[in-house]
Amino acid sequence: MAELAVDKHVKYILSVEKNKDSFESVVMDHLRMNGAYWGLTALDLLGKLDSVNVDEVISWILKCQHESGGFSGNIGHDPHILYTLSAVQVLALFNKLDVLDIDKLDITGLQNEDGSFSGDMWGEVDTRFSYIAICCLSILCCLNKINVEKAVSYILSCKNLDGGFGCTPGGESHAGQIFCCVGALALTGSLHYVDKDLLGWWLCERQVKSGGLNGRPEKLPDVCYSWWVLSSLIMIDRVHWIDKEKLVKFILDCQDVENGGISDRPDDAVDVYHTYFGVAGLSLLNYPGLKAIDPAYALPVDVVNRIFFSG
Amino acid sequence: MDSREDDGGEPLSRMAEWRDVTPLPQDDGPNPVVPIAYKEEFRETMDYFRAIYKADERSPRALRLTRRAIHLNPGNYTVWHFRRLVLEALNADLDEELDFLQRIANSNSKNYQLWHHRRWVVERLGANARAKELNLIKKILSLDAKNYHAWSHRQWVLQALGGWEDELDYCQQLLEEDIFNNSAWNQRYFVVTRSPFLGGLKAMRASEVRYTVEAILANPNNECPWRYLRGLYKDDIKALVNDPEISSVCLKVINTKNNYVFALKMLLDLLCHGFQPCHEFRDSVVALRTSDTDPLDPELSMAICDILEHVDSLRASYWIWRKNKLPVAAV
Numbered sequence: 001m002a003e004l005a006v007d008k009h010v011k012y013i014l015s016v017e018k019n020k021d022s023f024e025s026v027v028m029d030h031l032r033m034n035g036a037y038w039g040l041t042a043l044d045l046l047g048k049l050d051s052v053n054v055d056e057v058i059s060w061i062l063k064c065q066h067e068s069g070g071f072s073g074n075i076g077h078d079p080h081i082l083y084t085l086s087a088v089q090v091l092a093l094f095n096k097l098d099v100l101d102i103d104k105l106d107i108t109g110l111q112n113e114d115g116s117f118s119g120d121m122w123g124e125v126d127t128r129f130s131y132i133a134i135c136c137l138s139i140l141c142c143l144n145k146i147n148v149e150k151a152v153s154y155i156l157s158c159k160n161l162d163g164g165f166g167c168t169p170g171g172e173s174h175a176g177q178i179f180c181c182v183g184a185l186a187l188t189g190s191l192h193y194v195d196k197d198l199l200g201w202w203l204c205e206r207q208v209k210s211g212g213l214n215g216r217p218e219k220l221p222d223v224c225y226s227w228w229v230l231s232s233l234i235m236i237d238r239v240h241w242i243d244k245e246k247l248v249k250f251i252l253d254c255q256d257v258e259n260g261g262i263s264d265r266p267d268d269a270v271d272v273y274h275t276y277f278g279v280a281g282l283s284l285l286n287y288p289g290l291k292a293i294d295p296a297y298a299l300p301v302d303v304v305n306r307i308f309f310s311g
Numbered sequence: 312m313d314s315r316e317d318d319g320g321e322p323l324s325r326m327a328e329w330r331d332v333t334p335l336p337q338d339d340g341p342n343p344v345v346p347i348a349y350k351e352e353f354r355e356t357m358d359y360f361r362a363i364y365k366a367d368e369r370s371p372r373a374l375r376l377t378r379r380a381i382h383l384n385p386g387n388y389t390v391w392h393f394r395r396l397v398l399e400a401l402n403a404d405l406d407e408e409l410d411f412l413q414r415i416a417n418s419n420s421k422n423y424q425l426w427h428h429r430r431w432v433v434e435r436l437g438a439n440a441r442a443k444e445l446n447l448i449k450k451i452l453s454l455d456a457k458n459y460h461a462w463s464h465r466q467w468v469l470q471a472l473g474g475w476e477d478e479l480d481y482c483q484q485l486l487e488e489d490i491f492n493n494s495a496w497n498q499r500y501f502v503v504t505r506s507p508f509l510g511g512l513k514a515m516r517a518s519e520v521r522y523t524v525e526a527i528l529a530n531p532n533n534e535c536p537w538r539y540l541r542g543l544y545k546d547d548i549k550a551l552v553n554d555p556e557i558s559s560v561c562l563k564v565i566n567t568k569n570n571y572v573f574a575l576k577m578l579l580d581l582l583c584h585g586f587q588p589c590h591e592f593r594d595s596v597v598a599l600r601t602s603d604t605d606p607l608d609p610e611l612s613m614a615i616c617d618i619l620e621h622v623d624s625l626r627a628s629y630w631i632w633r634k635n636k637l638p639v640a641a642v
Contacts, residue, residue: 029337029357030387076337076361077389122392124427161500161542167459170466170505172497174459200629205534207625216457217493217534241629 002252004282005260006289009275010048012260013039016272017052031073033064037086038276044093044300045283045291054094061087062099069104070120080120081110085132088139092303097140107133108145114157115150116168126167127158131180135297138187139307152190155181163198175206175215175228182232186296191236200238203229211246212265222264223254223274226281231295234284244285251278320352323359328372334358335365353383364393369400378411385415391424395431405432409440413447416461420451426460430467441472449481456485457494466501475506490526496535500542516543524560532570537577552586565595572623579615583638612637 017039036057043049064071064087070079071087084105091097110118110133117129130151137143157169158181164173165181178199185191206213206229212221213229226247233239253266254274261270262278283293292301323329336358360380363373377394380387398408412429419425433440445468451461469475479502485495503515520543526536544551551557558581564574575596582588593611599618600607607614616634620627 030384030389072389074337077387078392080388120388120392122395122427122431124423124430160497161545162538166497167463168466170497170501171463172459172494202538204626204629209625218491219457241626241632243625243627246625 002255002257004252004279004287004289005255005257006046008257008260009255009262009279010043010046010051010260012256012270013043013272013275014051015260029074030077031083033061033071033073033083033086033090035272036061037089039272040090040093041293041299042272042276042279044303045279045293047289047291049093054096057090058094058096058099061090069101069106078120081107081117081129081132081136082119085136088136089297089299092139092299092307095303095306097307100140102140102142105136105140107137111146111151115147115152115154117151127155127165127177127184128167128180130155131184134184134187139297139299141307143188148188152185152188152193155184156193159195162202163195163200164202172216173202175203175213175225175232178203178232179228182235183296183298186235194236196236196238200233200236200241203233203238204241207242207247211243211248211250213242213247220265221250223251223262223281224264224277226251227277227284227298230281230284231298234295239284248282248285248287251281254278322352323355323376329359332359332362335361337361356380356383360390360393364389369397371401373397374401374403381415385419385422385425388424391428395428405436406440408432409436409443409447413450416451417454420455420458421460423460426464430464433468434471438472441468441474444468444472445474452485456489456492459494462494462498465498470505475502475508478502478506479509486526490530491533491535493535496539500539512543512545519543520554520556524556527560527573528563530570531564531567531574532572534573537573540577541580548584552581552584557581558586558588558592562592562595565592565599568599571599572619575615575619579612579619579633582612582615 016035040049040052040057043052060075061071063075064073064083066072066079068079070081071084072079073083084107088097088100091100110120110129112118112125116125116127117133118125119129133146134143134151137145155165158165158167158171158177160166160173162173164178166172166174167177171177182191182194182199185194205217206215206225208214208221210221212223213225214221215225215228230239230247233242251262254263254268255261255278256263256270259270261272262275263270264274279290280293280298283290284295286292293299294301294304297304324334334355356376356379360376363376374394374397377390377397380390381394397403398405409429409432412425412432415425433444445465448461448465448468452458455461469478479499482495482499482502485492486499489495503509503519504512509515520540523536523540523543526533527540540557541551544554557577561574561578561581565571565578578592588611596611596614596618597607608617613634616630616637620630620634623630
């Protein structure tokens with residue numbers, strides 16, 4: 001079996017960050033904060049976070065913070081909770097959470113009467129935002145700022161007949177949404193509400209013959225689901241139900257072994273998003289040489305431990 | 312994607328109406344010139360956008376500029392946000408906006424900003440927009456019948472504005488086109504459980520079970536109807552076990568000796584919940600034994616787990632786990 005091309009991937013991630021005039025980076029301009037999280041977390045898992053200039057990254061992140069406390073995807077854009085979580089996660093990676101004025105960060109105001117969360121002032125509701133709000137507040141050790149009970153009950157209202165979760169009540173189960181819901185339930189100590197055997201069966205049915213995982217029935221496998229499905233299976237303690245070896249092989253088959261980077265499926269074009277999810281998936285599968293990643297916080301385990309146990 | 316419907320894609324710097332605006336480049340270090348025309352147009356448009364956004368200019372030309380920027384990159388949420396402010400300020404015709412959104416969706420329908428904006432527009436148009444909107448969503452689903460955003464939006468329209476009357480027929484039609492479409496099965500469940508016209512899950516159960524059983528017999532390897540069947544007996548596992556239609560569809564599929572994994576799984580679930588099988592079930596399961604399997608366990612549930620562990624080897628650990636937790640009564 002092929003091996004993980006660690007040095008090539010590190011080189012690729014660093015080149016994406018530097019190459020600001022590539023077409024990909026121009027179109028991704030507005031979500032550069034997510035890109036920073038994907039690239040930097042992957043680098044940390046690969047053991048190479050020290051190859052970036054910390055001060056440069058932190059000063060750019062702080063320039064993306066707005067009056068409301070929220071962060072935007074890049075300088076000059078509007079704040080959105082999607083980018084706020086990425087900013088907080090990157091600050092955590094560098095042990096720089098202390099630069100944040102937590103009281104200024106208004107996540108509480110995004111919670112709605114029914115317990116759901118909106119992504120920004122425009123009010124789009126989605127269980128993705130429930131996870132993001134809960135993960136953010138949990139990293140900052142202030143979950144008590146929201147109504148956790150209502151947040152949990154909204155997530156449970158999105159549970160489906162197959163044990164999975166959708167974006168809103170009645171929405172189809174989708175592995176990405178399941179990660180968000182199970183992650184939010186894990187972070188609030190509410191996993192006992194999940195029908196683990198039913199959901200575990202649905203999640204392990206996502207593995208297809210090639211070894212890869214899809215996100216919904218009858219869809220193509222994609223490396224990003226190595227993260228969404230796998231982390232969910234780990235959180236509900238059912239990961240031994242899939243064929244891990246075949247999944248490792250599928251992810252490794254999606255590498256560009258010449259120029260670095262990982263794609264969605266074998267022989268497709270690589271990008272930093274799938275590179276992160278591939279490396280994170282391999283980390284969840286205990287691939288040798290990679291740092292362990294926490295399935296709920298989506299951060300390296302040593303980073304999570306530092307937040308909660310360094311007192 | 313057509314970014315030229317207003318202005319022919321001409322550089323803004325050459326257009327009279329933008330002469331008074333100084334473009335504002337992205338503030339993230341040096342921005343070398345990109346040698347491809349499309350990128351040039353993109354960068355120039357965004358530079359002008361930053362300028363009018365900073366000046367908070369809510370004018371007709373600002374509306375046109377956001378349209379151009381959206382065509383070039385529909386993922387930029389700040390542009391959408393600003394467009395809403397401009398639409399509000401100008402009291403613009405939102406019917407026209409809906410048509411514009413449809414054109415964008417036809418070429419780029421997997422984009423959160425687009426759908427959120429669309430909901431904002433439909434919310435303002437109200438019930439009058441219902442029929443048109445449900446129809447437009449159908450057109451997008453005809454291009455990709457599993458588009459998660461379109462389904463989510465459709466569910467919102469039904470709940471906010473109504474239009475449930477034809478929805479079951481619509482699900483029916485989509486399932487006829489592709490019986491493996493899990494989104495259509497999910498929508499069917501949504502309609503059966505939530506439509507104010509159908510009387511709820513229990514009232515619909517008998518006819519839905521008939522429909523689902525037919526779908527299973529046509530394609531026993533389709534996981535969607537098997538899960539749907541379980542959903543029809545939500546919180547009523549006893550009724551599932553006691554319904555002869557359920558055990559009988561399992562038996563029929565097992566007897567074909569093809570694509571029987573889900574049928575065996577369902578039979579196993581029934582057995583674990585107290586189903587008492589007649590000898591016919593045992594005979595059918597025994598008949599699945601191939602020469603390379605070990606002798607089957609005399610206990611039916613055990614035998615099923617053994618077969619599944621063998622034929623569904625990707626999930627062998629799941630079936631071993633099922634075997635180990637078989638309730639005493641079933642063993």
